[in-house]
Amino acid sequence: MTDMIVLNSIPDDVIKKVVARLHPYRNSLHELYRWPLRGALKTEIINARFNTWTPDWVRSLRGQEHKSIYKQSIALRDYLYEELNGEMSYERRTKHAAWIVGDWGGISIKKDGKSETDLFDIITSVEEDGFQFKRVASWSKYFAFKSPQEYAIYDERVIYSLNWLLFTADSGCNYYLPSPGGRNTVMNLFDYSLLIFIRHGDLGYKYLTDALKQDVELRKNSRSKSSLLKKLKNKIYVKNNKSYSAYLEIMNAVADALYDKDDSKRLLKTEMILFSIADKDIPLEVLSEYKNIGV
Template sequence: MQKLITVLKKLSEEFSLESYEWGVPSNCPIEIPTLDDSNFEQNIYLKENLKNVLMLTDTLDHFYWIIQQWGGIGSFKKNDVNDAKIIKFLTELEKKTLTKVSFERISSFSKVASFLNPNDYVIYDSRVIYALNWLLFNYAPQVDLFVQPQGRNSELVKYDMQTIFRLSGKKHIFRSHKNAYHEYCDLMKMLSIEVYGVGSQPYLLEMLLFDIAPNAILKDIEKRVSVKINL
């Protein structure tokens, strides 16, 4: 694990979060200070303040805003079926075990969890898991991997991680959907403190992994992975 922490520290120094690319939509439910037009600072403000609104509302409208507008998952439409799925997920979240149905939407639902309680819950995003799995596989092989949600990044699709792992011939195990999310959050909390210091929020590491997946991680894969076809 120490080797992984060392690599993450190096990456955090090389890739500043001040250049974080994900912006906050203009129709945000709360007023966001300009904060020098920094996407990073605006997202931090949103993380720390939107929870106050979420705790006071009786509707799921803000949850849909997080998924659809901030998260960019417009396909998750507001209807009674999806209302029930969100409520079911929140119930399972407290019980610390997820059903397969909830985990199938973890990319969406974890966004809600991360805004409700940014101290304990982190976004389980395809890009983040892609980067994390690659680093775990190479620098902490004793740690079980995480099932990657379906993503939309065209660059990551070029190098399917599970195919790379299988072709490597190295032993690897993926966690169960029942406890993967909570174990992921615990790991991110621990690693975030190691990388960014005591008192650091786990979303800092999540933001770093999100940013480096389509550049630093892909470059590392291209440099280290090759396939020889025997005819």
């Protein structure tokens, strides 16, 4: 895989502000983290994915349903860390990857050999050729499970929360992260892209007005789709092919300041917080910000 890029433009005080915003949540993950695990462990799901073979870690997790979702999730990560870093046949590794991405992660992966092999081909491509934006929400799940101290999941909810915190820390920043797609209805409703463009020092109302007029004029006599959003994002968002490297750099900086350096799960916990606040706390802040500007 490729080395991380250096975001020379991100000031230390921005990281400090993001950390300060996340600090109240750092010890609340037992109550905060609610991504359900039980459904992915159902007998019919496991049998269909693993061809009636039940892995030992599944049996172990089924005995922990009385624990919090957070504790179950940590146990899952621990079990699969050992599993994925041990000896395993290609077939079983593809099955595990498909379960992580599809059954646990909620991304559609058919329970057939071709879909599972196609997924693992992308994972192998990333291992051999470096990070790519194509299906980043899928392959990053596998690497986050296999090497949790090095990688985090590039999830739509995490990106939604992180970009908002970067915006509130520095509205003029040029290191917003592109969306991998797959937003839920809440995030779609409380989209804040326009706020980012309006508040950015290199853009603003006048720039947006002129850019919109120009875009309309260019498409006046054609059926071509608007490229305005893409042009705006190109100015202040990290390029797609650099997005995962930039994401890891920001996440590591935040995690190192938010948790003790000897906490091996600091990157995972930071990801879990950002994931968890995307459905409520961040949308409420977005709504409040729109109210403040009189929308």
